[in-house]
Amino acid sequence: MAFNSNYYKPAMVTIHSVLCNNPCEVVFYIIYSSLSAAEKERLQELAAASGHGRVEFLEVPEGTFGDLPTLSWISTETYYRLMAQKLLPESVERILWLDADMIVLQNIEAFYHQDMEGMLLVACSYGKEGAYHESYRQLTLPADTRYFNAGMLLYDMKAQRDFLPSDVYEDYLRVFGQRLVYGDQDVLNAVFYRCVKYAELKEYNLTTNHVEKFSPEERRELLKNCRILHYNGSIKPWSEKYPFVWGYLFQKYAEVLPEYAEVDFEELKRKHKGARRRYLNYKKKRKGEERWLKYSFVVKIAGKTIRITHFHPAVFRKSRAYLENRKDAEIDIEVKLTEEDIQYEKEQYKKSCSPEERDNCSGLTDADYEVAAANRKVAEALVEHDVLLLHGAAISVDNRAYLFVAKSGTGKTTHINLWRELLGEKVVVVNGDKPFVQVDENVTVYGSPWCGKEDMNTNCAVKLAGVCLLERGEENCIRKIEFSEAFPKLMSSVYRSKDEEKMQKIMRMVGTLGEKVAFYRLQCRPEAEAAKLAYEVMGEEA
């Protein structure tokens, strides 16, 4: 197992449940970075008290894997199990991994000693063969992969030592680290997908949200056969808000432990009943309405407070730097993403690529399309708040922003990188691809999370000083131009609404923009001299 102080109490319950139902000798290996001396002592006591258990601690430095993505209810400790091969003594030939939110309800000795048929690990899968899982494409796994849940894993350690290079995970994380959705579970799937023996999930990794899909009669049958129960999901049975069935099984093992002496289990049961009632009502109301669980978060973009409700964690991850943390913030804009939005984005993308590109669709996933849909919907809503979305690269120098507009592939990114080389720290990239521009008395450029493949953006607001149409040229040459000359390019770079009234408004905003900022046409080569010239001319003007 792998856990820290925050999961110490539930882990005690897991260990206790194993010992209660398995009279054989059991050694618990615990990978941790922060457990107090008292907690370690208690773990040892608990195992020793059974008369057939003991605990070995394997410490990892704090902050290990700290830079890898996690979901709100999955903590970094989950990655520790990737260190098993390095940390466990050579004498260990087989190991059963259990998450600290699982309990063992029956004897699992036969399971532990089973013939693994030459596979490196035994796990349970919720995916049917050929069923889609969002991690597949993200991790470039083949479509016939059966994605397994990593809560329960039976490892052949000896075979792993023989067949897997010890730094296989490090190599993998270096490439795919930031693409992970389900943390170490994605990594394990990517490494082991061809060497898994699948076990019956109803027996060995029955998740409580799966149990919810069955009728009460069916559930009784399930319980008879279930040997390992998994309280997956974000709400756990030790929380008062736990709304699912079978919370009492956790209580059964918890209530005899001194760690839970202060918990009033009768009271907890009542709370669970209330939570379940509310949950069932909610489910009834939403029946058929939504297919997936949805998440929402609040960001502040272009000075507006926006609540975004979405499916894929990627949408949230992208927006982290813009989170609005004030609990009482008034919401200006509600953006709710739907499956239709994702489909629509897909079609738009297909329309925009050439036939050859369309065929391989460049490995974009539903998560990518949803991120793009979030941008589109926020842009659409911001029109009513006097904000334009412009396709271009916006940088800020000495608190004055410059916006470079050009067709994709002309060299906007190259050019702003030249500014960075020339002026160093003074240059802040507000948004490398799609900045928001507020047009009222002043014209202000805002950073936003959606910024093209180079991923350059800064959460800031800067007064726009100039707009520069960028073109490739034989020589470096810049001149100031009239708004009317810049107008067509500007109109083809601006986000357009399909709504007639909003489109009128966008036109008016572009007109106002024309009155308030200076326009330039820059013909340039990809060299430092071009940036120097542009900076001198545009910087001097304002």
Add this chain to the structure above:
Amino acid sequence: MKIKTGFKLMRVGIQKIVVAVEQRAEEFNGMIRLNETGCFLWELLEKGAQRGELAEALVAEYGITPESATADVDAFFDTLLTNGILEE
């Protein structure tokens, strides 16, 4: 011939463009800039004028020769037809 639904003339300052809105925006994401004459003709078309009436209207409005008016109307129709803006 008349203008398909969804094509709209929009102005800001002296700038005049035709863009597509609503469903039409799915098939047309460009824009067409119109000059003063083009704008005049567009508005007549919107009101239901026929191609044959346009040259005459131009002559009346701007005092140009019928030949140059016909040439203007032809050029205007060329632009609209190439961009698929008109229908029977």
